[in-house]
């Protein structure tokens with residue numbers, strides 16, 4: 291149990307809670323503040339949105355203990371808030387709600403739009419509100435209600451506040467989390483970017499942060515693939531960490547490995563979300579067992595997401611001559627806005643497809659190397675678009691379902 295002290299709707303609250311309790315459960319079950327709704331509990335639908343230190347936050351993926359000393363404002367705490375009152379009236383007028391399940395989260399996000407954005411277009415509002423889903427209204431009334439409130443306030447000479455009165459930056463509860471429950475210390479993106487690769491000391495200091503925790507991955511799995519090349523060639527190829535990284539869609543290194551540490555980045559795209567994780571990794575390699583590990587940490591500044599991950603690999607003789615089997619052990623933890631994707635049951639399927647692209651790229655590079663490395667470098671698939679992968683997967687599922695239906699007849 292952990293002692294939590296926070297301020298909820300202007301009142302100090304202390305409670306003994308389990309570290310795993312998320313903020314929404316804490317508010318609903320311990321404080322009876324049931325205005326915060328829970329829909330997906332995966333950080334996707336936005337129904338649970340409330341304010342942590344003035345910043346709209348999904349309370350279903352925020353641990354209560356991470357909000358130590360933070361100021362929480364739920365929809366109940368916005369009862370007398372001027373913008374909220376105007377939004378409530380506009381939502382009613384414009385039929386911005388039907389069942390009302392999404393409405394508390396909608397209002398909290400809409401309030402942030404009204405507060406921060408000077409003259410948002412309909413498109414701007416739709417983008418800004420795209421993290422809040424509504425199953426009933428079709429959004430037209432919601433968007434119109436927000437437009438009206440913005441227009442009325444600007445007409446009354448009330449200007450937007452560009453940063454929305456936020457006094458703190460960073461993830462929810464940043465700067466307040468109790469010792470021992472703060473996110474693992476990660477390398478700052480700007481720091482990682484600007485660290486000169488040839489500066490072995492800086493790279494070493496950054497990589498040292500990878501070793502000083504008892505970190506265990508939240509998600510892990512094992513994949514095996516086979517390539518039609520001799521084991522020596524494959525093992526030799528794996529020694530070139532830059533070449534291996536270039537086979538992974540979206541990954542690249544910022545330079546050569548220095549004392550087993552490398553700086554690099556991974557770009558991913560999930561629907562409208564693009565993230566660029568900048569970070570550092572420790573690389574080890576054991577000739578005797580033909581195995582190695584890459585342990586890394588990175589941060590995406592825009593989505594405020596962080597990741598730590600490890601890749602273990604073992605290169606073995608395949609079943610046929612000139613065939614190599616590679617066992618991959620993959621483990622990672624994602625925190626921040628993108629954490630929702632690490633909780634999905636689809637993640638292993640997505641990873642399987644990334645590995646398929648990795649193997650395709652690896653094959654192309656191995657063929658090139660087997661031919662003496664002369665001629666044009668092979669074209670490889672360079673970007674990881676998880677959205678496109680998920681769409682392909684959805685199509686596969688539909689095809690499988692149809693196949694199953696027709697087989698039954």
Ligand code: FES
Nearest residue numbers: 329330331336350
């Ligand atoms: S319940 Fe939190 S985002 Fe859906």
Ligand code: FES
Nearest residue numbers: 388390424425426
């Ligand atoms: S009003 Fe029903 S989900 Fe939005």
